[in-house]
């Protein structure tokens with residue numbers, strides 16, 4: 001049932017504040033802003049030398065953001081790869097490592113094969129899944145449900161932000177177990193997480209009209225580039241993936257710092273550049289990349305916050321201004337304009353948004 005929405009994808013985008021609340025209630029204490037280390041289950045983060053993460057598509061990109069968090073907050077090195085490479089790379093593994101597999105369906109063939117590879121090497125296995133009865137969940141030592149509810153739209157939206165919510169909670173718990181975050185930091189991080197549902201509802205209500213108008217414009221282009229730094233880099237990859245999947249417009253995501261190592265050659269007035277840049281410790285660097293785009297006649301769509309919008313004087317095709325948010329929740333909050341932009345652009349293009357051509361919801365063959 002789509003309720004009063006035109007597509008499941010739109011419904012699922014709007015469900016995010018609610019399903020994230022459910023996920024948060026399961027993983028963190030919303031009253032005293034702490035995380036129980038028992039949420040880690042059979043994964044003994046305290047004694048790990050490193051963590052391996054593998055997944056496909058959007059789930060892989062949530063894992064990439066998770067890597068930034070595990071490394072920063074838990075000082076735990078993370079090895080991550082797409083499952084189709086991970087399973088065949090003959091990665092040397094040892095028992096003082098653990099492995100985490102992320103999958104909405106819990107049935108993705110390559111992800112399952114990567115899991116079995118790690119199991120054979122004797123690693124403890126954790127699964128971040130939406131479908132709790134899935135094969136990947138059944139074959140794991142610790143199951144971390146994302147509690148997103150059924151996701152019908154082929155393009156993943158609420159599963160992505162719920163995966164992020166679970167990974168952030170686990171990274172904080174791992175940091176606590178490893179003694180790499182103080183209890184003050186823990187409280188601050190969990191307080192930020194707890195503010196997410198309210199902030200996301202506000203953003204959804206505020207940005208839709210602007211995004212719709214911008215999408216009409218974007219649907220006229222053949223190529224789009226997404227740029228970001230830090231956790232906004234995987235988000236740039238996710239933005240490009242979402243746009244190409246459902247609108248069939250060619251899109252690429254790049255780490256903003258890679259611009260001058262190749263993609264800058266593509267910049268002209270025919271390729272809009274979507275810059276994801278909250279006012280964080282990377283902001284100045286990203287703005288200097290934006291300058292390089294502007295100097296070559298590139299059209300910029302700037303997704304930032306109030307402070308970022310005030311700090312940059314560059315002309316843009318459009319600026320989407322979000323509230324100033326804590327760094328740990330920026331990837332979830334900034335997912336909203338990214339998802340809505342892909343959604344409305346696809347609607348303007350007249351594609352089959354919920355069932356894009358050539359794609360399947362669950363990829364059970366290699």
Ligand code: F6R
Pocket residue numbers: 056057058059060102103104105106107108111154155156157241242245361362363
């Ligand atoms: C993108 C998308 C796919 C899936 C990928 C993994 O919107 O839906 O990239 O994320 O096929 O699927 P799961 O998470 O079921 O393993």
